[in-house]
Amino acid sequence: MGDTVITIIAIVLAAVLMFVFPLMTMSDRTDDVSQLSVETATTEFVDDVRTTGRLSIDKYNSFVQEISATGNSYDVEMQAQILDENPGKKTTQAESTKIGENVYYTMYTSQIMDTIDPQGGTPKTLALKEGDFFSTSVRNTNSTLSQQLKNFFYKVTGNDTYSIAAEHAGIVTANGAGN
Amino acid sequence: MKIQNLAVIFVIIMLPISLILTSYVQNQVQTIELQISYDFKLTNATYDALKAFQLNTINSGTSDLSNSKIRDIEASVNTFFSSIAENFNMAGYNKETLQDYVPALVYTMYDGYYIYTPFTNTISDEDAGATYQNGEKLYGLKPYVHYSCRYVKGSTNVVITYSLDNCITVEGIVNGKAVYKTGYLIEPDNIIGSGDNISYRHVPITANENLQENVGFYDNTTQTQATIGNYNYEKIDGVKYYHEGDHWFSMLNNEKQTYPTTTQYSDTSNDAIEYYTNAREFTDWVRDNLGDLTTSDAVDENNNSLADVYGQNISIFGNDQGSADAIEDPNSLFNQHRLSVIRYSIEKNLSIAIANYNRYASSTSANFQMPNLSETDWEKILNNVSVISFMQGLSIGGKIYNGYSIVTNTKTEEVVNTDSIYIITSDGNYHRATDQDLIGNNNITGAFSNIDFERKSVTNGSSTTYYYPHTELGCYTSIVNQTGASVPDNIYEYMEDLGNTALTRAYFTALGRERFSMYRTNPITTEWN
Numbered sequence: 001m002g003d004t005v006i007t008i009i010a011i012v013l014a015a016v017l018m019f020v021f022p023l024m025t026m027s028d029r030t031d032d033v034s035q036l037s038v039e040t041a042t043t044e045f046v047d048d049v050r051t052t053g054r055l056s057i058d059k060y061n062s063f064v065q066e067i068s069a070t071g072n073s074y075d076v077e078m079q080a081q082i083l084d085e086n087p088g089k090k091t092t093q094a095e096s097t098k099i100g101e102n103v104y105y106t107m108y109t110s111q112i113m114d115t116i117d118p119q120g121g122t123p124k125t126l127a128l129k130e131g132d133f134f135s136t137s138v139r140n141t142n143s144t145l146s147q148q149l150k151n152f153f154y155k156v157t158g159n160d161t162y163s164i165a166a167e168h169a170g171i172v173t174a175n176g177a178g179n
Numbered sequence: 180m181k182i183q184n185l186a187v188i189f190v191i192i193m194l195p196i197s198l199i200l201t202s203y204v205q206n207q208v209q210t211i212e213l214q215i216s217y218d219f220k221l222t223n224a225t226y227d228a229l230k231a232f233q234l235n236t237i238n239s240g241t242s243d244l245s246n247s248k249i250r251d252i253e254a255s256v257n258t259f260f261s262s263i264a265e266n267f268n269m270a271g272y273n274k275e276t277l278q279d280y281v282p283a284l285v286y287t288m289y290d291g292y293y294i295y296t297p298f299t300n301t302i303s304d305e306d307a308g309a310t311y312q313n314g315e316k317l318y319g320l321k322p323y324v325h326y327s328c329r330y331v332k333g334s335t336n337v338v339i340t341y342s343l344d345n346c347i348t349v350e351g352i353v354n355g356k357a358v359y360k361t362g363y364l365i366e367p368d369n370i371i372g373s374g375d376n377i378s379y380r381h382v383p384i385t386a387n388e389n390l391q392e393n394v395g396f397y398d399n400t401t402q403t404q405a406t407i408g409n410y411n412y413e414k415i416d417g418v419k420y421y422h423e424g425d426h427w428f429s430m431l432n433n434e435k436q437t438y439p440t441t442t443q444y445s446d447t448s449n450d451a452i453e454y455y456t457n458a459r460e461f462t463d464w465v466r467d468n469l470g471d472l473t474t475s476d477a478v479d480e481n482n483n484s485l486a487d488v489y490g491q492n493i494s495i496f497g498n499d500q501g502s503a504d505a506i507e508d509p510n511s512l513f514n515q516h517r518l519s520v521i522r523y524s525i526e527k528n529l530s531i532a533i534a535n536y537n538r539y540a541s542s543t544s545a546n547f548q549m550p551n552l553s554e555t556d557w558e559k560i561l562n563n564v565s566v567i568s569f570m571q572g573l574s575i576g577g578k579i580y581n582g583y584s585i586v587t588n589t590k591t592e593e594v595v596n597t598d599s600i601y602i603i604t605s606d607g608n609y610h611r612a613t614d615q616d617l618i619g620n621n622n623i624t625g626a627f628s629n630i631d632f633e634r635k636s637v638t639n640g641s642s643t644t645y646y647y648p649h650t651e652l653g654c655y656t657s658i659v660n661q662t663g664a665s666v667p668d669n670i671y672e673y674m675e676d677l678g679n680t681a682l683t684r685a686y687f688t689a690l691g692r693e694r695f696s697m698y699r700t701n702p703i704t705t706e707w708n
Contacts, residue, residue: 010183018189022193029204032205036208036211039211048555051587082659082660089647125666126662127666170219173586174563177598177661
């Protein structure tokens with residue numbers, strides 16, 4: 001009788017050790033690799049936008065495609081801060097960089113998508129100018145295998161349970177409208 | 180064997196594998212993260228360098244002269260290195276240490292480029308002194324390289340220098356005659372009329388324009404606030420002469436230069452008319468004398484044909500411009516050839532500079548190689564004045580860093596691009612020429628180069644005053660936020676299609692005027708017999 005119990009426990013342990021443990025480690029590494037490629041793609045995307053000053057639906061789509069290739073679904077949030085120098089220009093002794101005299105107004109993902117959405121088939125571009133800021137953050141929305149396995153052992157709850165995330169931002173260095 | 184033993188053996192095998200794999204992947208992640216952060220820092224440092232160059236040139240009255248330009252570039256190089264030092268947390272390290280990782284910095288200009296890289300100084304022994312020795316390794320700007328190409332055909336043997344727009348310089352023997360000519364290439368059929376009645380693409384060009392802008396100056400060194408006034412001006416060779424009462428003055432490095440009343444300039448500018456008339460004459464001359472030149476005639480310094488670089492038998496200046504109607508169109512055969520000349524020249528000199536760097540770099544054993552620049556990067560370089568920086572040899576864990584960064588300068592006096600013209604409307608705003616609001620708008624009051632809307636400063640040593648030459652505000656649909664501006668492939672055709680309107684008249688006139696009055700190094704047009 002005692003032997004049977006020990007054997008069952010041993011089989012369960014062996015199963016955990018031989019299947020679940022390697023699976024967890026491997027899925028963790030998969031997430032690491034996804035994290036890596038998402039981070040690289042995000043940086044390249046943001047740097048491309050900020051050095052050309054242009055965001056088109058093609059650029060956005062190829063970025064989304066690149067991160068989706070990791071097998072997860074993502075939530076992409078973009079933000080463009082547009083510098084308005086006009087308030088600073090209204091004073092006589094203008095100091096264009098003075099904080100408070102210039103304002104940044106912000107365009108968020110939905111506004112950016114509205115601008116670059118090709119209506120009637122004509123491709124449209126969001127042009128940014130020198131001095132604006134552009135940032136993008138990416139988070140996975142599905143639960144990856146590693147997350148599922150972890151949830152099996154210990155429950156992680158809440159809305160912000162993401163394991164792959166990347167963020168990049170920077171100042172725009174070129175005028176997008178032009179040649 | 181018991182099943183328990185099997186499990187133990189399994190764990191013994193799996194545990195090290197998983198540990199090693201974990202640390203390997205961690206390492207890779209760190210390398211990539213480091214590379215990303217280095218790329219970011221390099222771009223920022225390059226942007227700082229460009230910003231320094233931009234600020235220095237906008238606020239200097241002599242920035243277009245080459246010795247002053249070299250000074251501005253050297254200041255910009257210093258900014259780059261101090262920014263690199265700050266960004267890489269290496270503050271305290273001096274320029275000399277960091278130079279070992281920067282094989283080259285390239286400043287592309289209107290008709291050529293500077294490369295900042297080490298070189299071996301060669302001077303004759305008797306000239307060697309305390310400052311420079313023969314054979315010494317120096318960092319600095321190498322001589323200016325023009326975007327030029329040599330062509331040999333029959334009795335024609337010329338070097339043609341291209342630029343970022345459709346201006347070319349022809350030097351050498353054309354059909355047996357020595358020639359030195361500079362001019363703009365514009366399809367002569369597009370320019371109709373004579374005297375003050377010139378039209379370009381069926382749009383009449385405004386003659387005798389009256390130009391005004393604000394200028395600030397100090398009358399003496401004790402004044403705390405500069406006098407800012409609005410004056411009529413005439414721009415000649417990049418210098419603006421302002422009309423004040425019975426005399427004229429110009430600004431030279433913050434000082435007001437007043438001319439005697441015997442020196443008079445004109446209150447009206449006919450530069451746009453001159454631009455189109457000269458361009459028509461020049462293009463006709465080029466067609467008559469060099470019209471049969473093809474890409475097969477291009478040779479290098481050793482007279483070897485460059486046909487495999489530029490292609491076989493493609494006409495450069497001929498009447499047939501391929502799919503384009505006019506020689507100035509962006510897709511014309513001339514423009515395609517121009518871009519490949521610029522690209523070949525930069526690529527060749529830069530790869531030599533970077534490969535040679537292996538002989539100079541002392542503190543690193545990295546093998547310096549020119550990275551492969553992408554097509555979008557080339558597009559940026561070929562259309563704008565820009566700064567390209569390279570950084571190599573820093574160890575980033577798994578590999579050696581090899582990165583580059585390109586930042587373009589759209590606010591420069593160097594070149595008047597087709598998108599450098601801003602249009603002023605009577606509601607006190609300025610717009611991009613392609614702003615949709617301008618179509619059918621009759622309240623257009625003027626058009627100027629985009630740098631005239633930038634803030635300028637004037638100083639008398641103790642106090643500084645800032646002012647704007649044009650005080651209009653940036654339009655919210657095309658300047659602040661650029662969603663209302665279209666980006667046409669060919670702005671000439673875009674304007675032509677709009678017909679004879681206030682916008683097209685203002686645009687073509689301003690483009691001609693600003694191009695004609697900018698400073699250029701080869702303004703001479705001579706032909707010897």
